[in-house]
Amino acid sequence: MPVMNYIQALNSALNNAMEEDERVVVFGEDVGRMGGVFRVTDGLQKRFGEKRCFDTPLCEQGIVGSAIGMAIGGLRPVAEIQFMDYILPAYDQIANELATLRYRSGGQYAAPVVVRTPCCGGIHGGHYHSQSTEAIFTSVPGIHVVMPSDPYDAKGLLISAIRSEDPVLFLEPKKLYRSAKAEVPESPYEVPIGKAKRLREGEHVTVIAWGVMVKVCEKAVDAVAEKGIRCDLIDLRTLTPLDEEAVLSSVEKTGRVVIVHEARRNTGYGAELAALIAERALLSLEAPIRRVTGFDVHCPFTLDPYFLPDPPRVALAIEETARF
Amino acid sequence: MTAVQPLQLLSPEGGASVEPPEGLDPERLLSLYRNMVRLRVFDRRALNLQRQGRINFYAPASGQEAAMIGSAAALEPQDVAYPTYRESGVCLQRGMSLRTMADQLFGNARDLVKGRQMPNHWSSREHNIVSISSCIATQIPQAAGTGMAQRFRGENAATICYFGDGATSEGDFHAGLNFAGVFRANTVFFCQNNQWAITVPVTRQTAAPSIAIKASAYGFEGIRIDGNDLLVVYKTVREALEKARSGGGPTLIEALTYRMGPHSTSDDPRRYRTEQEVETWRRRDPIERLQRYLEARGWIDAEQVERIAAEAKEEVDRAISEAEAVGPPEPETLFEDVYARPTPQLERERRELLDLIRRGVVSRVTHTPIRGS
Numbered sequence A: 001m002p003v004m005n006y007i008q009a010l011n012s013a014l015n016n017a018m019e020e021d022e023r024v025v026v027f028g029e030d031v032g033r034m035g036g037v038f039r040v041t042d043g044l045q046k047r048f049g050e051k052r053c054f055d056t057p058l059c060e061q062g063i064v065g066s067a068i069g070m071a072i073g074g075l076r077p078v079a080e081i082q083f084m085d086y087i088l089p090a091y092d093q094i095a096n097e098l099a100t101l102r103y104r105s106g107g108q109y110a111a112p113v114v115v116r117t118p119c120c121g122g123i124h125g126g127h128y129h130s131q132s133t134e135a136i137f138t139s140v141p142g143i144h145v146v147m148p149s150d151p152y153d154a155k156g157l158l159i160s161a162i163r164s165e166d167p168v169l170f171l172e173p174k175k176l177y178r179s180a181k182a183e184v185p186e187s188p189y190e191v192p193i194g195k196a197k198r199l200r201e202g203e204h205v206t207v208i209a210w211g212v213m214v215k216v217c218e219k220a221v222d223a224v225a226e227k228g229i230r231c232d233l234i235d236l237r238t239l240t241p242l243d244e245e246a247v248l249s250s251v252e253k254t255g256r257v258v259i260v261h262e263a264r265r266n267t268g269y270g271a272e273l274a275a276l277i278a279e280r281a282l283l284s285l286e287a288p289i290r291r292v293t294g295f296d297v298h299c300p301f302t303l304d305p306y307f308l309p310d311p312p313r314v315a316l317a318i319e320e321t322a323r324f
Numbered sequence B: 001m002t003a004v005q006p007l008q009l010l011s012p013e014g015g016a017s018v019e020p021p022e023g024l025d026p027e028r029l030l031s032l033y034r035n036m037v038r039l040r041v042f043d044r045r046a047l048n049l050q051r052q053g054r055i056n057f058y059a060p061a062s063g064q065e066a067a068m069i070g071s072a073a074a075l076e077p078q079d080v081a082y083p084t085y086r087e088s089g090v091c092l093q094r095g096m097s098l099r100t101m102a103d104q105l106f107g108n109a110r111d112l113v114k115g116r117q118m119p120n121h122w123s124s125r126e127h128n129i130v131s132i133s134s135c136i137a138t139q140i141p142q143a144a145g146t147g148m149a150q151r152f153r154g155e156n157a158a159t160i161c162y163f164g165d166g167a168t169s170e171g172d173f174h175a176g177l178n179f180a181g182v183f184r185a186n187t188v189f190f191c192q193n194n195q196w197a198i199t200v201p202v203t204r205q206t207a208a209p210s211i212a213i214k215a216s217a218y219g220f221e222g223i224r225i226d227g228n229d230l231l232v233v234y235k236t237v238r239e240a241l242e243k244a245r246s247g248g249g250p251t252l253i254e255a256l257t258y259r260m261g262p263h264s265t266s267d268d269p270r271r272y273r274t275e276q277e278v279e280t281w282r283r284r285d286p287i288e289r290l291q292r293y294l295e296a297r298g299w300i301d302a303e304q305v306e307r308i309a310a311e312a313k314e315e316v317d318r319a320i321s322e323a324e325a326v327g328p329p330e331p332e333t334l335f336e337d338v339y340a341r342p343t344p345q346l347e348r349e350r351r352e353l354l355d356l357i358r359r360g361v362v363s364r365v366t367h368t369p370i371r372g373s
């Protein structure tokens, strides 16, 4: 099996999807001729033609708005927003239009659109190339939100997303684009939307993360293991719909939980997880629920190492939770 | 700058010498006249229903019948329409029954959109009428996308996108027209410039001499027409649709018209516009204008006029009383259609609600929404 990085895995998924379904069209800013600023769509225009992979005008609400219309017109659009920081002009089209279409039409219309976008920090991008604003989308019903943490899941989830009957916001932590590598089959396969994955098994503490933070947590979990603290590490992979079973069964076993996300703490998705655990597994808890997150500031340029949770910070939180 | 003169076939006097455009024979004209009358009757009844407290809201179409019926009459069944909340006439002309339209006003169990939207948000896949969002202008880039898909798939079909003068100030107007121009989408943009966006006059939306002129910034044709002239509306839209279907790209049509009533049941137009202005437009009434023309040509007589009006009243009354008799949708439908299949979370929430109802904690919704509710 070939080893691929995250970009190559996504590119392989797009190749597979465009081969198997001629309704699939891929577009966005600099996506066609140049193959995307991160090269995710590299070679697609050459292979499938300008009709199926193309550059759009520089207009995020136009990209998502037209994608909705294309889906209504029978295509399977995969739209790229160049950076998640620039998705806000399209927020109305996503939250008010795309996510509501099936419901507000009484099930008569649906728009199976995939919106892909690079997210999160760690590349010294300052506030405008670092945000992870998944929580403003997880509160919207009618759209799935996924954030895979490795190339194998990235490919399988992207194929599932493109085949899905529902819209999917597909978040790609750009820090993983070249750094994450894995064995990835050339042929298409699905990783199901809505299923978490357990990466480490242990009975002392449950650690929950997604995206780049999964890599950070792997290091932290391995570090505390040397001190005899064994953790369940859960990679959510999909944020909505949440795999509640994976979260709750682990917390019921360990009674201790650390939630790690790169997004700011205030009203981050970790708050939802903490609330879920408090509501449904409170009596299993033996320590307060702990969050390790970005600070409630705008992601800085020079000082972003302070902002982003790193393995020592996570390890400390795990240790304190284990000893509580 | 002087206002750009709109294209017109039928003057307000309804000149008998004008020949109807291709596609409109006397029989078809009569059926369009009939639909304009049905629409006006429906509109008045709906306003009254709200005033009587029997429905919660309504946004009337009166004054815009020629623009709505004429444009929709030019559509072929395979063409896709993106209406706004004001386009009752488009739904009617595309074949939605008065009963189905009334069901939507009540939000009852038979409503095609399952009581999920306020009155005026009709949608019917069967009639190629896409779901309406209350958000102004969001449908414009979507309609561009559907026109792009039609072109991509080589379909002999076009998309018509309805919006008002106020919508042209939104970013989505620019986004949609720009995409349609760049990709030569099979889309016809049909702006009903009814002079007002709630209380704001069109002069506050743009300093340009017309809305039609904006098309040139997107690389396609813009045409300003008299929107109260059924003949010119039909002809212009039909030609633009044919052009779009045959790969000729988009067109922006600005139909000058007037909203004779309030914006909706929530405002009083006497507070922001003069009786004189309203009177000027009353003299341009689209139904009377068509009727004078049909009479002058000898295609309708007084007896038919009366019969059409009487039948419309009876039909509308029947549709409304039938719709009013239907109760609200069942509580479990609340959780349908969020996704193709309900998530485990939605399944649990459905059980939670049904349990609360069963235990009498939450009372069942027994009536469709009424005014002030």
Ligand SMILES: Cc1ncc(C[n+]2csc(CCOP(=O)(O)OP(=O)(O)O)c2C)c(N)n1
Binding pocket: B086, B134, B135, B136, B163, B164, B165, B166, B167, B168, B194, B196, B197, B198, B259, B263
């Ligand atoms: C994005 C957005 N902003 C504001 C409103 C509130 N609103 C509803 S209708 C309307 C005026 C629309 O005017 P126009 O586009 O001319 O259409 P008309 O009602 O005259 O048919 C406004 C401001 C809205 N629905 N959506």
Ligand SMILES: [Mg+2]
Binding pocket: B164, B165, B166, B192, B193, B194, B195, B196, B197, B198
């Ligand atoms: Mg208006």
